[in-house]
Amino acid sequence: MRHAHTVAQVRAAEEASPDLASGVLMQRAARGLAHAVIDLLGGAYGRRVVLLVGSGDNGGDALYAGAYLARRGALVDAWLLSERAHPGGLAALRAAGGRTVASAARADVVVDGIVGIGGRPGLRREAVAACRALGVRVGADEHARPLVVSVDLPSGLDADTGRVEGSHVMADLTVTFGTEKVAHLVDPAAAACGTVHLVDIGLDLPAAAVEALQQADVATLLPVPEGADHKYTRGVVGVRAGSATYPGAARLCVAGAASGLVGMVRFRAVDGDEDTARRVVAARPEVVTNAGRVQAWVVGSGGGDRAADALAEAVGDGVPVVVDADALAAVDGPLAVPAVLTPHAGELAQLLGMERAEVEADQLSAVRRAADRFGAVVLLKGRRTLVAEPAGRVRVNTTGTPWLATAGAGDVLAGLIGSLLAAGLDPFDAASVGCWLHGAAATAASAGGPLTASAVADALSAAVRRVLPTP
Ligand SMILES: NC(=O)C1=CN([C@@H]2O[C@H](COP(=O)(O)OP(=O)(O)OC[C@H]3O[C@@H](n4cnc5c(N)ncnc54)[C@H](OP(=O)(O)O)[C@@H]3O)[C@@H](O)[C@H]2O)[C@@H](O)CC1
Ligand SMILES: [K+]
Structure with missing residues (x-):
């Protein structure tokens, strides 16, 4: 550390x-x-x-x-x-x-x-x-x-x-x-x-x-399955992302969630669009689309104002929630469940009623204020992503590459954090381990060159493997 x-x-x-x-x-x-x-x-x-x-x-x-x-x-x-x-x-x-x-x-x-x-x-x-x-x-x-x-x-x-x-x-x-x-x-x-x-x-x-997590800290925090585990004991993450208008967000958020850190991924589009769900399963046959219990929800991009309904349904399940992208606009106070909010500077400015430039100039106090006001873990995305919890602890993420500033990378991150929450990490650890792995995967996939969000998702499992002790 x-x-x-x-x-x-x-x-x-x-x-x-x-x-x-x-x-x-x-x-x-x-x-x-x-x-x-x-x-x-x-x-x-x-x-x-x-x-x-x-x-x-x-x-x-x-x-x-x-x-x-x-x-x-x-x-x-x-x-x-x-x-x-x-x-x-x-x-x-x-x-x-x-x-x-x-x-x-x-x-x-x-x-x-x-x-x-x-x-x-x-x-x-x-x-x-x-x-x-x-x-x-x-x-x-x-x-x-x-x-x-x-x-x-x-x-x-x-x-x-x-x-x-x-x-x-x-x-x-x-x-x-x-x-x-x-x-x-x-x-x-x-x-x-x-x-x-x-x-x-x-x-x-x-x-x-x-503080800033280092590889050894991530290795200690990572959820690792044991002999008696099965897919349900490892955790099920539910993803509400994408819509008929934004089917890509669904694919990317699911790709982040399906990096192998949980037993199962359930999916439903933000707007309930069946065609989006069919496309997600076509790309990832291991994803299930029927209703059922989950240990954490990710409610993310796509669906515009339908995201508010999706968030309310997720919160109604009583499990921890990752609130990303369009769903952030539906947050106006503390949620009834443990939550991780994942805004970029513009979204955090809207949440706090400030100017984006003010957030960018004083990132630490903005993220602390948001964690306090919303009673949630708040992750402010940036070159040095900050993760704050209401009790005052703050972690800074130091992995990543400037090439990670690319469309869809946030969807992958939200899915990944949701999978860590479902696997049993508390919101502060899930958010900080998630952005560490996301940055490490991006750096490896980029190798100093251009990067897509899909490539980051593809590199996640290898990033996890590099952190684990050699068997
Ligand atoms: N204590 C220890 O055992 C150890 C201490 N350590 C070392 O000591 C450092 C802290 O030393 P410090 O407390 O003397 O303060 P420091 O930062 O050198 O200068 C303060 C003076 O600068 C002035 N000044 C103010 N603003 C200014 C500005 N913008 N631009 C220009 N000048 C400005 C102002 O004086 P003024 O000129 O206004 O009279 C003020 O009094 C610490 O960073 C570490 O390096 C290490 O060796 C470890 C062991
Ligand atoms: K100096």
Whole structure:
């Protein structure tokens, strides 16, 4: 599991550490930072390193790391952006042969120690000027020249929210300490961090504010059949998706549900269209279309306003429900059953009565607000899909590829989450495991190239297999 803590949690853990006062925490941080820079550059000797140094301990980390690199033969210049700079770090850099400069033009790597978790969002004028002089990106529209390594987090980001306010550094690599921060996992801030490398400095931390499942976590959570299981004990998922107008949505949602994680899939079109059902069975003969018990429903796209009736019928069965696409418009308050709502930013904006741009700018608070208001697990789709539950836990999904932004991918995801619910996972686990597997399947199927929703569905079983221990 990856964990992200808030600044207040990190500060409390630092205060409680016996190694804070002696400066040992900072030495661990600086050494980890220096090693990450050496790994990135493939060595230290002869490399040109420019440190951008602000007034706090973030700059101190950069200066101590610079001293370490200088001792290994790097040419290290520190550009001090404030009249104050960490005195111990500065002395160490000078003793190691590093210099202070008031301008710089060329670097193999720029180490961004302008500001860390003690900063306010945005960059000051002199920091922007220094970044521009070195070719460091401070927005999305410029081309970086040197590699940029940010200390703890790209300067100018807000550590705790995932929001972006004002200018900020765009990093290739972010080296953080003790634990990740919310900005490392949650978009749009996470998109500015590049690769995130965590250095353990020995902090004792409480439960995380935000977490991200890793393969080992998914392996533990996956429902695996045992000897005495039969198709009914493994769970039956019911799919209400597609219609005479949108038969494709039915096929894709069923394909997501029928990845082999449940014993059976029952299907009915949102509008009850028999022809859609015949086509689904023609494509997947294992799907049944007669009425019967299910352990979870998926009510999804197709059918427009008929989706409201389909949702009411599903809720009437008293089993957990995945509410996707057209069915989301029928949700105006908490449902009578455990539910997973799967909106994209536009749909979440409608659910909350906000603008889409507001949701995209502050994804974490929007998804938390929706989970609280609807008393349900809410999954906000995006590059970094967020899953929130009413009690406050949040997971971020880190699998997937930009090629996954394709029509029908959401239908596959809804079906997959429904199958995990029917197999017995609770809504929070079903939603977060579902989007992890969906992203992993997409990455494998894409192999760096174009992708269709059908290809994602076809790759699901193999994605599940890769997670399971080898028999
Ligand atoms: N404690 C420990 O043991 C460890 C700490 N660690 C490290 O310490 C870092 C936190 O250090 P910190 O608390 O000194 O805050 P930090 O982020 O360096 O700067 C705050 C100062 O910057 C200024 N400033 C504010 N906003 C600004 C802006 N937008 N743009 C520019 N400047 C701005 C403002 O000062 P001002 O200039 O306004 O007087 C403020 O006082 C943390 O991220 C990690 O790297 C690691 O070594 C692990 C062990
Ligand atoms: K920084």
